[in-house]
Amino acid sequence: MMSTIDTLTTAERLRSLLGDRIVLPGDAAYETARLPWNRAIDQRPFAVARPESAEDVVAVVRAAAATGLRVAPQATGHGAGALADSDLSGAILVSLAAMRGATVDPETRTARVLGGSQWNDVLAQSTPHGLTALHGSAGDVGVVGYALSGGVSFLARAHGLAVNAVRAVQLVTAEGHLVRASADESPELFWAVRGGSGAFGIVVSLELDLLPYADLFAGMLLWDTTHATAVAHAWADWTRTAPESVSTSLRIMHFPPLPELPPFLSGRSVVVIDGVVLEEDDAAVGILAPLRALGPEMDTFARIPARELVGVHMDPPEPSPAASAGAMLASFGDDAVDAWLAAATSTPGLSFAEVRHVGGAASRRPDGAGAVGSLAGDHLLGGIAMVPVPEAAPAARAAVHGLVHAMDAWLAPSLALTFVDGDVSRELGFGDAAARLRELKAIYDPAGMFTAAHPVD
Ligand SMILES: Cc1cc2nc3c(=O)[nH]c(=O)nc-3n(C[C@H](O)[C@H](O)[C@H](O)COP(=O)(O)OP(=O)(O)OC[C@H]3O[C@@H](n4cnc5c(N)ncnc54)[C@H](O)[C@@H]3O)c2cc1C
Incomplete structure (x- = not known):
């Protein structure tokens, strides 16, 4: 924490170095410039920089070094929950939102x-x-x-x-x-x-x-949660033999009654399987047959333009407030499925519980890969709890971590970093690379200037 005099001096120096590329608390733009996509995160950095070019970014980093501030790059703030582990009061949040294309x-x-x-x-x-x-x-x-x-x-x-x-x-x-x-x-x-x-x-x-791929066989199957037990067990069995051309997700989703939601979701709890089958249509239909035999009330699987795949998972189209947590599962057999069903359907405040089928090429580290190149474990666990008002944040965090703890007996010693939303050691996400990453951080960033969603030191 800086004293008031230091703060004023630093702010003035920043302003003189960066002019209108910097937004400070008290500036009209600060309250919007600091907002991340995940609106549950109340990030209050020392300043926000809004570079428009690589040269601007160089100027920001040099100004930060000159003023003793750290820098935290952010593109959208989808990962702001992970960054929230870090104190930003002495950091310039570098919003890259203007550098798109x-x-x-x-x-x-x-x-x-x-x-x-x-x-x-x-x-x-x-x-x-x-x-x-x-x-x-x-x-x-x-x-x-x-x-x-x-x-x-x-x-x-x-x-x-x-x-x-x-x-x-x-x-x-x-x-x-x-x-x-x-x-x-x-x-x-x-x-x-x-x-x-x-x-x-x-x-x-x-x-x-x-x-x-110009087009893909992709879509979703949806049932009421009264069918969750049958669907979850059938999906888990099916993933054991599904070819590597198939990547799918199983979710239990609880929706509040909201007029902006489509009627098939509003006020309902549903079980959903969605994903992609990278096969010709006939083969894809054959692979999906055991799931379709469970009689979903909605079935959108079909050949779609590749561009439309981003609509299949029904992610929120606007910035949203949420807490999330994730883990990798070493196995997803009958006992694990039952534990997941119990947590997914009865954890208070939990909005969505997900298991994604990974493994296959995702579990193989290719030659020449970087620090992270593969994920150990065939199933990725994820939980999301909406945070409609700030006071709901502790209960939301408890809900998503409750889902993960309910699966403790089946956790794998690995972590998908993109599914980590803070409150968790990143060590498992870096795996064998953790020690070397720390050594390289000391070489490339000895003063710890860069503050990241997933710290390596
Ligand atoms: C609705 C939703 C759907 C998602 N779906 C998936 C999914 O299908 N698969 C999956 O793996 N993950 C998924 N995620 C997780 C997502 O990949 C992570 O939250 C990721 O960090 C988001 O990157 P971002 O740049 O949008 O977020 P930001 O919060 O802007 O960035 C996260 C971190 O990335 C780093 N960073 C970003 N831009 C730069 C830059 N230009 N230079 C240096 N560092 C930078 C910083 O360390 C920053 O703290 C999803 C998240 C949400 C909210």
């Missing part, structure tokens, strides 16, 4: 993406060429925050984690230098940032591989 090279099947870009920005450019990306369930999630912390997509069992599709990053280091890191240039930094993410610098652009 993607260009696609259809010949090399790659995209170059600015540091604040969302997956929708990539898809807008890639899908006209019949190309898609290893994006997650929501199109407004940031590419950098998602991809550099692993990134679990609905193509993960076939094509692995999104982090392994990253070919190069351009980032501003703690010394305020703009550097390119790839397999050939600054390879150690390239290794570290693929997992270490914002702990190693501010990414101003990133290059990643795309995939040649």
Whole structure:
């Protein structure tokens, strides 16, 4: 914490160094500039910087060094719950929201993406060429925050984690230098940032591989929760033999009665299976047959344009207040399914309980991978509790952690970092890479300038 005199001095110096690229408490723009996508997080940084170019980012990092402040990069604030573990009172929140846009090279099947870009920005450019990306369930999630912390997509069992599709990053280091890191240039930094993410610098652009899918067989099946026991056991059995072309999720979802929700969700508890079957239509229909035999009241599985995959999981279209927690399961046999059903249906305040089928290519570390390159465990557990008013936050956190604790007996010694929302050690997420990441952090950022959603030190 700084004294008032220090605070004033630092604020004045920042203003003189950065002019209108910095927003300070008391400025009219501060209250909106500090807002993350996850509205449950009341982040109050020392200042917010809103760079529009790589040169602006360099200026911000140098100004932070000159004034003794730390910097916390943020693209959208979907991961603000994880960043909330860190004290931002002595940090400049660097909002990259103005640095969005993607260009696609259809010949090399790659995209170059600015540091604040969302997956929708990539898809807008890639899908006209019949190309898609290893994006997650929501199109407004940031590419950098998602991809550099692993990134679990609905193509993960076939094509692995999104982090392994990253070919190069351009980032501003703690010394305020703009550097390119790839397999050939600054390879150690390239290794570290693929997992270490914002702990190693501010990414101003990133290059990643795309995939040649113009359309996909994808959709969702929905039942009332009165069918949850039958559906959950059937899905868990089915995942044991589902080929790697299939990535799906099982959820129990509790919706309040809200007029903005469609009638099939408003005021209801439902069980939903959704995802992708990367097969020709006939084969996909055959693979889904055992689930369809359970008589869902809704069935949207069909061939859809790849661009529409971001709508399948029904993620909120607007910034939302929520608490979440995640873990990896070592197994999801009958006992585990029963424990999950009990927690998912009876934990007070829990909005959504999810198990995603991963494994396959997501569990294999490819040659040349970075610090994070694979996920041990076939099933990823996730819980979300909405936080309609700030006072509800402690109960929401208790609900999502309650779901994870209910599965203690089946937890795997690994963690998908993108599903960690604070309050949890990141050590399992970094796995064997944790010690080397700490060593490289001491080399690349010895003063601990970068404050990240997933600290490595
Ligand atoms: C609705 C929703 C759906 C989701 N679906 C999935 C999913 O399907 N699969 C999955 O794996 N995850 C999913 N996530 C989790 C998501 O991947 C993480 O929250 C991720 O951190 C979001 O990245 P962001 O850039 O949007 O968030 P931010 O909060 O902006 O960033 C998170 C962290 O990333 C780093 N960062 C971001 N941009 C930069 C940059 N330019 N330079 C340096 N560091 C940077 C920083 O350390 C920052 O603290 C979902 C989250 C939500 C809320």
